[in-house]
Amino acid sequence: MTATIDEQDAAASTVGQSALAVRGLWKVFGPRADKIVGSAEADLSRAELLAQTGCTAAVRDVSFDVAPGEVFVVMGLSGSGKSTLVRCLTRLIEPTAGQVLIDGEDVVAMSEARLRELRRHHVSMVFQHFGLLPHRKVIDNVAYGLEIRGVDKKERRRKAQELVDLVGLSGNENAYPDQLSGGMQQRVGLARALAVDPSVMLFDEPFSALDPLIRRDMQNEVIRLHHEVGKTMVFITHDLAEALKLGDRILIMRDGALVQVGTPAEVVGAPADEYVRDFVSEVPRSHVLTLSWVMRPPRPDEAMTGPEMAPGTVVRDAARRVIDSGDPVKVVEDGQLLGVVDQDDILRVIVAEES
Amino acid sequence: MAIELAELEHPQAPLEHLPAERRAISRWWFFLGVFVLWVAGWLMLQGQWTLALPVSELNSFHDWLNEVRDWVEQAKFEGNPLFIPFEWITEFFNWVVEFLQKLFVDPAFGRPVPVIGWLGLVGISTWVALAIAGVRSAILVAGALVLCGTLGYWEDTVDTLIITGVSVAVCVLLGIPIGIWMSRSKRVTAALTPVLDVMQTMPSFSYLAPLALFYGIGPAAAVVTTLIYALPPLIRISAHGLRTVSPTTMEATSSLGSTDNQQLRKVQLPMARRTILVGLNQTTMAALSMAVIAALINGPGLGIPVIDALTILNVGRAFVAGLCLVFLAIMLDRMTTAAGERAEASARKGTNPQARRILLGVTGVLALISVYLSRQYLRLAEFPEEWNWGDQIADRVNSSSEWFVDTFYDITQAAKDFVSNFLLNPLQDLLAESPWWLTASALLAIAFLLGGRRALVATAVTSAIILGTGLWYDAMVTLAMTLVAAVMTMVIGVIVGVWMGRSRRVDALVRPVLDMLQTLPAFVYLIPTLALFGPGRFLAIMAAVAYAVPIAIKIAADGIRGVSPTTVEAAESTGSNRWQMIGKVQLPMARGSLVLAANQGLLFVLSMVVIGGLVGGGGLGFLVVGGFSQQEDFGKGLAAGIAITALGVMLDRITVHTAARYGRAETA
Numbered sequence A: 001m002t003a004t005i006d007e008q009d010a011a012a013s014t015v016g017q018s019a020l021a022v023r024g025l026w027k028v029f030g031p032r033a034d035k036i037v038g039s040a041e042a043d044l045s046r047a048e049l050l051a052q053t054g055c056t057a058a059v060r061d062v063s064f065d066v067a068p069g070e071v072f073v074v075m076g077l078s079g080s081g082k083s084t085l086v087r088c089l090t091r092l093i094e095p096t097a098g099q100v101l102i103d104g105e106d107v108v109a110m111s112e113a114r115l116r117e118l119r120r121h122h123v124s125m126v127f128q129h130f131g132l133l134p135h136r137k138v139i140d141n142v143a144y145g146l147e148i149r150g151v152d153k154k155e156r157r158r159k160a161q162e163l164v165d166l167v168g169l170s171g172n173e174n175a176y177p178d179q180l181s182g183g184m185q186q187r188v189g190l191a192r193a194l195a196v197d198p199s200v201m202l203f204d205e206p207f208s209a210l211d212p213l214i215r216r217d218m219q220n221e222v223i224r225l226h227h228e229v230g231k232t233m234v235f236i237t238h239d240l241a242e243a244l245k246l247g248d249r250i251l252i253m254r255d256g257a258l259v260q261v262g263t264p265a266e267v268v269g270a271p272a273d274e275y276v277r278d279f280v281s282e283v284p285r286s287h288v289l290t291l292s293w294v295m296r297p298p299r300p301d302e303a304m305t306g307p308e309m310a311p312g313t314v315v316r317d318a319a320r321r322v323i324d325s326g327d328p329v330k331v332v333e334d335g336q337l338l339g340v341v342d343q344d345d346i347l348r349v350i351v352a353e354e355s
Numbered sequence B: 001m002a003i004e005l006a007e008l009e010h011p012q013a014p015l016e017h018l019p020a021e022r023r024a025i026s027r028w029w030f031f032l033g034v035f036v037l038w039v040a041g042w043l044m045l046q047g048q049w050t051l052a053l054p055v056s057e058l059n060s061f062h063d064w065l066n067e068v069r070d071w072v073e074q075a076k077f078e079g080n081p082l083f084i085p086f087e088w089i090t091e092f093f094n095w096v097v098e099f100l101q102k103l104f105v106d107p108a109f110g111r112p113v114p115v116i117g118w119l120g121l122v123g124i125s126t127w128v129a130l131a132i133a134g135v136r137s138a139i140l141v142a143g144a145l146v147l148c149g150t151l152g153y154w155e156d157t158v159d160t161l162i163i164t165g166v167s168v169a170v171c172v173l174l175g176i177p178i179g180i181w182m183s184r185s186k187r188v189t190a191a192l193t194p195v196l197d198v199m200q201t202m203p204s205f206s207y208l209a210p211l212a213l214f215y216g217i218g219p220a221a222a223v224v225t226t227l228i229y230a231l232p233p234l235i236r237i238s239a240h241g242l243r244t245v246s247p248t249t250m251e252a253t254s255s256l257g258s259t260d261n262q263q264l265r266k267v268q269l270p271m272a273r274r275t276i277l278v279g280l281n282q283t284t285m286a287a288l289s290m291a292v293i294a295a296l297i298n299g300p301g302l303g304i305p306v307i308d309a310l311t312i313l314n315v316g317r318a319f320v321a322g323l324c325l326v327f328l329a330i331m332l333d334r335m336t337t338a339a340g341e342r343a344e345a346s347a348r349k350g351t352n353p354q355a356r357r358i359l360l361g362v363t364g365v366l367a368l369i370s371v372y373l374s375r376q377y378l379r380l381a382e383f384p385e386e387w388n389w390g391d392q393i394a395d396r397v398n399s400s401s402e403w404f405v406d407t408f409y410d411i412t413q414a415a416k417d418f419v420s421n422f423l424l425n426p427l428q429d430l431l432a433e434s435p436w437w438l439t440a441s442a443l444l445a446i447a448f449l450l451g452g453r454r455a456l457v458a459t460a461v462t463s464a465i466i467l468g469t470g471l472w473y474d475a476m477v478t479l480a481m482t483l484v485a486a487v488m489t490m491v492i493g494v495i496v497g498v499w500m501g502r503s504r505r506v507d508a509l510v511r512p513v514l515d516m517l518q519t520l521p522a523f524v525y526l527i528p529t530l531a532l533f534g535p536g537r538f539l540a541i542m543a544a545v546a547y548a549v550p551i552a553i554k555i556a557a558d559g560i561r562g563v564s565p566t567t568v569e570a571a572e573s574t575g576s577n578r579w580q581m582i583g584k585v586q587l588p589m590a591r592g593s594l595v596l597a598a599n600q601g602l603l604f605v606l607s608m609v610v611i612g613g614l615v616g617g618g619g620l621g622f623l624v625v626g627g628f629s630q631q632e633d634f635g636k637g638l639a640a641g642i643a644i645t646a647l648g649v650m651l652d653r654i655t656v657h658t659a660a661r662y663g664r665a666e667t668a
């Protein structure tokens, strides 16, 4: 938990550098929703609020920062407000209160025209149900964003073709969306979002509607694209494995509120509360936890002759060597000894998973 | 139609506290009580306070309406500014229609024959059909038009096409923008929905007279009536299509920074195109139907020979003119349907645009040649008399219909007697011969038992209006016919609907026939029924049943089909036999649809029963027709139109509120 707070403080002090910053964001659905924020009712639980006022607080006072080039995952159960949150970032849903800063500019205060500019050039989104235009060929779907900002036909076709190739759809550019499988349709969605060359990409559960095998392909695709194009990404999912696989950091939501923000290891190693603990209890901890989470100070009687390893090494990768070495492994960073890990420490992680 | 139905209002039923079982039983006792009291009252008081008005008599309201008519005509004559907009519209439409007539049917511009003769028109129409709907439609159009010529009704056919075409063009110009507007604003939707409801509930017969008053009789009035009748489906279906474009797609495109205008042009309109074309199809078919009825207010076209033949009971002539209508209906239906299917398919298949351009170019030249020829040769300008087989066919039909009537006289007469003696006469006696206050109270009680307080209020208001028109007795005669026809419609509708709903094969066989029947103009239904049953009330009833049955069957079948397959499977697994399945599972679960079928059935039946007034159907329809033929009966005809509308609204409200109450089990 301490790590989480540090992280947030660090981020907050460097607003200038974050690609996306959210400050005290609220979204309340219902009659006279704008009256709720700041009143005593804002402190009610979601269910009580609904019962008393007929309003749903889909997002409650959420703040976070996303660094340039980071993959930031937002996770939570269905109904926890993830979709609403991500839509508030470009005002597809109008936020009730709070700020959204993209490259330092407040989206909430933007004029219609400026907002359209932002959507056309800086932020694009990939949707769970694709949202393709059924009457257009793949290539014209991909080119849609360029078309509406007035790029001429030849140029936008050329650019769109590049992206069709990039997402691995070469040869399908003249197909219609309903002739493609779900996975391929989502590749079109990806290409469409990439075509406008945005600096921030938003994903709302883009792979939830796909088969598990295809989902894994698509996740790898996103990792590959992230390496190649290096966009800042905000990725919504309710699937923890996906969050851990993709996310540099993970934000966990419950009932519209932020519960915890941290790296995968932080979330698994130090769940903020029971909700998060439940969430992460199914995760193979050895795949996520790093040595810094299992190390301990050396005991006086221990031999300090074992091999050295970095604190960021994942337990699973370290296991073989720790078990092979008779002596505890030294966790060392910048020549400084942080702690040791022995066979028992490793086994505790692995055995805990199996029980 | 399905789309419109989905949009029917479903008001909330009042809260009910009794358990369902007890409620149902006690309601039956109430019904029985109402009925017993009614019959008792009728037995004691029949013939008194019936408010029957002899045919030749007018009441003060009718006189007043006549005075209004005189005043309006005088004011128009004097150039009263109030009526100048109407004058403009009248003149504009008259000019457009006359211009087209000069182009295609009337000798004009110093020529003894029209500017473009029949061959030229066939050529142009065929080419247009080819361009928008494809080869098969083009062949159909050419064939249908030439057949209409050989039946001897070339001019009337073209006139009907002109009235229909002008109306549909205006419908498109008005309907699609209004549909767009409705799809974007909840407030506009809320404001326009009741207007559209009224437009669609009003039987076509009832607004002929008031419109004739404002637009005079003739082409302009015909266009305006047709317009009003045909516009609602296009508005409704366009708005629905635009509103239901996938929200994810709307969101995705707006997330890329589309403007509202781009959303509309690049996303909504293309995605809703299929639906909008379905609306256009319905609008076209409605326009054709009304363009024919508008003959009553001197609208040019096939309606005139049909009405002439019907009034002198010449089945053969009516049949031949009706046949032209059938050809036109098939042609317009196929063309608008194919246009919808083609637009997408050709984009998909990537038909070579070059080849298509060449094809259209070559056929376009052929069409121009046909126009040229039709200007050069008299035989290609006016449809040649020696190709006219209309009279021969009419004679054949007359003799075979006489043979048929003679041969099957016993059977048709038996059916007629049965319905008259056991259904129609008793019901009409009860409704019309009871004192008006007794009938009115009974109607109010039944409305309340069926549809609750709102139905009661609607029935009270509409009854008061009917009383106000002074035509209570005639309205009850019409109501009796309507109810008998509606019951027959529902019996057939449920039987065939269940059959179709339970078997895909039957559905596949029957549905195209129903689709075809639904496209036929209302007048067409009078012709075979006249041949079979002769003029009179029974004809009106049978024509109404024939007219309403397709829609009732379709709704019932969809309702049965819509019953959750899981429920059906579960019932099957408990060993229900077929009749138990139908009686205990499918019909009860589809009852919302059945009430809806009754709603549509009643409205269709009512509008046809009054049209039956043309051929001796009596009641309000007869008075409407009379209003057009006799100057001094205008007021009475107009009053009858008002009473018909009131009756329609009453039946509609009762069934809608009943559906809202009983249909809920189905959705719950």
Ligand SMILES: Nc1ncnc2c1ncn2[C@@H]1O[C@H](COP(=O)(O)OP(=O)(O)O)[C@@H](O)[C@H]1O
Pocket: A029, A030, A056, A057, A058, A076, A077, A078, A079, A080, A081, A082, A083, A084, A085
């Ligand atoms: N347009 C809306 N009107 C009212 N309530 C809404 C609306 N959209 C979402 N909600 C409510 O807000 C909550 C969060 O929804 P959502 O953001 O879709 O959650 P998630 O994407 O995490 O499943 C839910 O309780 C949902 O019912």
Ligand SMILES: [Mg+2]
Pocket: A082, A083, A084, A205
């Ligand atoms: Mg969601």
